[in-house]
Amino acid sequence: MAKLLKVQDLKISFQKNEVVKNVSFEVERGEILGLVGQSGAGKSMTGRAIIRLLPSSASVSGRIIFKDHDLLTLKEKEMRKIRGKEITMIQQDPVASLNPAFKIRDQITDIMKLHLKLDNKEAVNRAKNLLNEVGIPNPEKVILKYPHQLSGGLCQRVAIAIAFACNPSLVIADEPTTALDVITQGMVVNLMKKMQKQFNTSIIFITHNLALAANICSRIAVMNDGQLLETITSKNILTESSHPYTRILLSSLPTLRRGSETT
Amino acid sequence: MTVMEKTLKDSLLNSLRSKKILVSLVIITVFVFTGLTAPYIAPHDPNKQSLRDANLPPAWVEGGNPSYLLGTDSLGRDIFSRLLHGASVALYVAATATFLTGVVGTILGIAAGYIRGKIDELLMRVVDIWMSFPPVILAIALISLLGTGINNVILAIAVVDWTRFTRVVRSEVLAVREKDFVASARAAGFSTNYIIWREIFPNILPTMIVLATLEMGIAVSVEVLLSFVGLGVKPTTPSWGTMISDGLSYLRTTPTALMFPLLTTMVVVLSLNLLGDGIREKIDPKLEVFR
Amino acid sequence: MPVTTYYLLKRVAQMAVALLGASFISFTLFRILPGDPVSLMVGPGVTEQYIAELRAYYRLDQPLVLQYFYWLINLLTLNLGKSFRYGVDVAPLILERLPATLELVLVTLVIGVLLGISTGIAAAVKRRIDSILQSISLAGLAIPHFLWALILVVLFAAILRVFPASGRIDLGLEITRVTGFYLIDSVIAGNAEAFISSLQHILLPSISLAIGMMTLIQRTLRSSMIDVLNEDYIITDRMKGHSETYIVFVRALKNALMPVITITGVQFAFLMGGSTVVEKIFGWPGIGNLLFTAVQYRDYTLVQGILMVYALIVIVTNFIVDILYTYINPKVEFK
Numbered sequence: 001m002a003k004l005l006k007v008q009d010l011k012i013s014f015q016k017n018e019v020v021k022n023v024s025f026e027v028e029r030g031e032i033l034g035l036v037g038q039s040g041a042g043k044s045m046t047g048r049a050i051i052r053l054l055p056s057s058a059s060v061s062g063r064i065i066f067k068d069h070d071l072l073t074l075k076e077k078e079m080r081k082i083r084g085k086e087i088t089m090i091q092q093d094p095v096a097s098l099n100p101a102f103k104i105r106d107q108i109t110d111i112m113k114l115h116l117k118l119d120n121k122e123a124v125n126r127a128k129n130l131l132n133e134v135g136i137p138n139p140e141k142v143i144l145k146y147p148h149q150l151s152g153g154l155c156q157r158v159a160i161a162i163a164f165a166c167n168p169s170l171v172i173a174d175e176p177t178t179a180l181d182v183i184t185q186g187m188v189v190n191l192m193k194k195m196q197k198q199f200n201t202s203i204i205f206i207t208h209n210l211a212l213a214a215n216i217c218s219r220i221a222v223m224n225d226g227q228l229l230e231t232i233t234s235k236n237i238l239t240e241s242s243h244p245y246t247r248i249l250l251s252s253l254p255t256l257r258r259g260s261e262t263t
Numbered sequence: 264m265t266v267m268e269k270t271l272k273d274s275l276l277n278s279l280r281s282k283k284i285l286v287s288l289v290i291i292t293v294f295v296f297t298g299l300t301a302p303y304i305a306p307h308d309p310n311k312q313s314l315r316d317a318n319l320p321p322a323w324v325e326g327g328n329p330s331y332l333l334g335t336d337s338l339g340r341d342i343f344s345r346l347l348h349g350a351s352v353a354l355y356v357a358a359t360a361t362f363l364t365g366v367v368g369t370i371l372g373i374a375a376g377y378i379r380g381k382i383d384e385l386l387m388r389v390v391d392i393w394m395s396f397p398p399v400i401l402a403i404a405l406i407s408l409l410g411t412g413i414n415n416v417i418l419a420i421a422v423v424d425w426t427r428f429t430r431v432v433r434s435e436v437l438a439v440r441e442k443d444f445v446a447s448a449r450a451a452g453f454s455t456n457y458i459i460w461r462e463i464f465p466n467i468l469p470t471m472i473v474l475a476t477l478e479m480g481i482a483v484s485v486e487v488l489l490s491f492v493g494l495g496v497k498p499t500t501p502s503w504g505t506m507i508s509d510g511l512s513y514l515r516t517t518p519t520a521l522m523f524p525l526l527t528t529m530v531v532v533l534s535l536n537l538l539g540d541g542i543r544e545k546i547d548p549k550l551e552v553f554r
Numbered sequence: 555m556p557v558t559t560y561y562l563l564k565r566v567a568q569m570a571v572a573l574l575g576a577s578f579i580s581f582t583l584f585r586i587l588p589g590d591p592v593s594l595m596v597g598p599g600v601t602e603q604y605i606a607e608l609r610a611y612y613r614l615d616q617p618l619v620l621q622y623f624y625w626l627i628n629l630l631t632l633n634l635g636k637s638f639r640y641g642v643d644v645a646p647l648i649l650e651r652l653p654a655t656l657e658l659v660l661v662t663l664v665i666g667v668l669l670g671i672s673t674g675i676a677a678a679v680k681r682r683i684d685s686i687l688q689s690i691s692l693a694g695l696a697i698p699h700f701l702w703a704l705i706l707v708v709l710f711a712a713i714l715r716v717f718p719a720s721g722r723i724d725l726g727l728e729i730t731r732v733t734g735f736y737l738i739d740s741v742i743a744g745n746a747e748a749f750i751s752s753l754q755h756i757l758l759p760s761i762s763l764a765i766g767m768m769t770l771i772q773r774t775l776r777s778s779m780i781d782v783l784n785e786d787y788i789i790t791d792r793m794k795g796h797s798e799t800y801i802v803f804v805r806a807l808k809n810a811l812m813p814v815i816t817i818t819g820v821q822f823a824f825l826m827g828g829s830t831v832v833e834k835i836f837g838w839p840g841i842g843n844l845l846f847t848a849v850q851y852r853d854y855t856l857v858q859g860i861l862m863v864y865a866l867i868v869i870v871t872n873f874i875v876d877i878l879y880t881y882i883n884p885k886v887e888f889k
Contacts, residue, residue: 053789084795096786101808101884111794146884162794392575395868396861397827400845404857407849484698491700492834492846507704511835518708525704529697536696 004029004169004202005050010062012045012054020045021226023062027170032196032203034217034234036210036249042226043206047172050204051087052079067169085115088163092175094155098147105143108162115166130161133198134191153184157191164195171196171203177212189216210237210249222246274545283541290534297347298354305344306330309501313339318517336509336520340501346527349503352413352496353483353531360420360482361475367421368428369471373459375429376436383433390426398423402485406494413486413496420485424478431474435467442466469546476539480532487528503528565876569869576865577629580858581622629862644859648841652863653734654722655840658763659829661737661756666764667818670771674814677772678779679802687772694769699828703762703835710758717758720837724751759836763828767821774817778810785809812883819875823868 005027012020020042027033035043048054050064052071064071066087071079091097098107108130109123118126124143131139134157147155156176163171173192177185193216196203207213213220214234221231222243230243237250278284297304307330317339322329332343375383402419409415439445440463448458489495490504498505503524510521616624677684697705711719722736723729727748729739737756740748782788783806791805792798830842837843841860848856880886 051793053792080795080797082795083793089790089793091786091790093786097790099787099791099805099809101882102805110796114795148885159790162790392572392579395572395576395823395865395872396579397823397825397830397864397868399827399830400842400861400864401827403830403845403849404861407857480696481698484701488698488700488831492831494849511704511707514708521704521708525701525708529701529705532698532701533693533696536692540692 003027004067006063006065007046007050008063008065010046010049010060010064012042012049012058012060014055014058019226020049023223023226023228025221025228025231027202027204029169029202030196030200031219032193032205032217034213034220035204035206035223036208036213036220037223038208040225041208041223043223044174046223047089047174047204047206050170051083051089051172053083053089081115084111084168085166086168087170087172088166088168089172089174090156090159090163090176093179094152094159094176095147095150097159098155100147102146103143104145104147104150104158107147108143108158108165111162111165126165127161130165131158133164133195134158134161135187136161152180153187156180156184156188160188160191160195164199164201167199168201171201172206173203174206175208176205177209178207185212192216211253222249278542278545281541281545283537283544287534287538287541290530291538294350294531294534295354298350301347301351305341305347306332307341307344309340309345309348310499311340315339318513318520320517321519333523334517334519336506336517337513338509342506342520342523345501345506346503346523348501349506349524350527350531352500352502353486353528356413356417356420356486357479357482357535360417360424360485361478363417363421364425364428364478365471365475368425369432371425372429372432373436373463376433377440377455377459377463386429387433390429393426399488402489403492403494406489411494411497413500416486416489416495417482419489420482423485424481427478428471428474431470432467435470436463439463439466469542473539473543473546476535476542480535480539483528483535484532565873569873572869573862573866574626576869577626577862578622580861580865581625625858644856647856648844648859648863651839651841651844654838655829655833655842657735657737658756658760658833658838658840659825660735662760662763662767662825662829663818665760666767667771669764670768671775671811671814673768674772674775675779675802675807677776678783678810684776687776691769691773694765695773697765699763699766700831700835702765703759703832706758706762707835718755719758722752722755722839723748724755727751759832759838763825763832766828767818767825770817770821771814775810775814778813779806782806782810808882812879815875815879815882819872819879822871822875826864826868 003026007026008024010020010023011018019040023042023046025033035046037043045054045058049058049060050066050071052074054060060072062072066082071082074082098104105124105127108127109118109120112118112123112126113120116123127143128139131142136142136154136157142150142154142158147158150158159176163173176192177188180188189212192203192205195201205213205217210220214237217234219231219233220237222229222245224245229245232240232246313335316328316331316335317337319331319335319339320327321334322332324334327334331341333346334342336342336345371386375386401423405419405422406415409418445458445462448462453462486495486502487504487507490502491508493505493508495504496502506524507521507528510517510524513520673683673687677687707719710717718724727745729736729745729748729752730743732739732742736752737749740746740752779802783802788801788806791801796805829840830845832838833840833842834846841863845857845860847853848860
């Protein structure tokens, strides 16, 4: 089966500063790939480059082949058809990622009206169902609220609902749990696993938390300083990883042990 | 030199690098110079009428008279001399009114911003009510009571516009008083007076300077405005405002009588604003504040 | 419902207090300074007794507090007293000329807001337009209304002769008065000539007033739009695949307009003030022009009445702006 996404020799720079240097990887259909690294490793940039939402001052080169089309060569108009329908993104700060001047209802139905050509009634119904799927109680009430009236966890659920609304092939989750407390983190991760199984979507899960990535992803790509160091399967993360940097990441994970120190 | 002196010198040199500041300073210097020396350099007595020389165009235009450089107005008075004296009037009003408004506004602003509590609440209520009166109208009403004359104009400006300084100073003080160095000064037991004058005041000074330039621009505008409607300086004092008003009546025949004072007013007001703008660019966030 | 009835009542009470404060200021301004208004308003050769009678009529011989009290009572019944000069009641005098001022201010608002918002959006989105506007906008803000009025008069009325320099409508044209707004009345009467003439006359004065406001709106909106367009939620909207036009004009604009509304509200007071002098320059028959005449003739009751009307307009407008703001900004609720 052809790969869903092939990133080849991706380079991203901001005014002579190379932030992503020659990154290549692939994503299969239905798999969850983790993109792990420290802040500034270039993982967010890579994610945004795929959906082409980098700041305008960025210069990009390389190939991003999605379903046999090189996304970097597409015209903006064509890219807009892909955004929201084929590829979507979830951002780090859930409350900030929702437009404060519009009700939740408008923010979910708009994407469906745009790509699925639904009328208002159908869109609202589908929105309510989606909110149910992401585990929001009382969707009829939530739908009429504004983002600032909801908690971070609720907002992230809404963001997930938006991301899956049009049944995309690829969801780019850019540190979706970083701004949340641990319990909500677990909730979001479980939710994403569920949605992925339900819709058979591929997910690129970007995080700096290796343990979290190992939990949800089947494969993990480790990045540092703009470069992709190695790609390993989560199951064999302890045995397979050969890169010294990954070893450092692994060793810095806190472990719970009877006794005192870590090794 | 001390740290403070060096910072001062650096910021001054830095300021000169701004085109805005440079250009506006040049113009304002010319303005101040003419304002101060007008009685000495004006070729004619600004109030000397000469009906046979009335409504003359500028010297370089056909029909002009070289002794009246920019022509004459409807009463035969030399426009150039009147322009120079008008600069003195404008300068006097700008400096005095700004000083007055600045002092009153700053004191009130610091009081409200630092002491807070009932004083602050009361003051802000007064400011709000005061500001619901359109300023021009209030000024006109005041003049109608006090009578005309240059000093009443200054008073009117101060009475109408004191709220501006107060509000801005208050909000600046509010911001500064939360800073760490103020808290540490308080913890160290320094008196309120000391804190206000040595810690807070130097930090609000840059904003006050910007505000002062703005206020001077407003003062010049208001003086010209009031004189234009006949509620400003006494008729014997030459003012750009009265020149504009006179010129307006003779717009069709000698447009230059209106255009020159209009031009000088515009240029001076614009330069003052430009200066303030340029300074603001430098202090926000660049200029190191004295601490 | 972002506003509760309780809040509305509270605001009305606050407005009443503000009006009271305004009336107090209006009143005291004229009474605390030396000079006897009555002797100022009568000519020479008048008997002492006549002056005394006048004083009694205007209650000027009563203690100040009582005078204020009487005036306040009258105010509540909308009786603004009698004009010293015209001898008729002040209230109808003002009411007659009020529509002219209101029409001027409303047209100014429309022009200022429309142009301000469109240039603001343009400046936020296109860098080239932004640099041009940055340099011009300082002039727009620094030069006060009346200077602009004069510049426009010199340019368009004197030199280019495209627009009239004074008046509200060409001499000889009559409009039956329905609302008092010439632009509306002429349309109602189906009088195209009158409409065009009214439009020509209102253009220069309203543009001179609108320039300052337009510039302020443009600057505020521009900076607000730039901030908004950098927010995460706009990235979300882009991620959804919306066109840039939709994002700018619908999704971003609604957020960016919030500070603009506040600014416009504040500007309104200045607008009222500027309109007085503009009325004088253009011979516009509104209450501003009336104010000048009243001041000239020391007609204190008339001046007081006009001041109160101005204060009322400003206070009510502030109230409307605040309410409007709650509808635009869902984060603000008044309880």
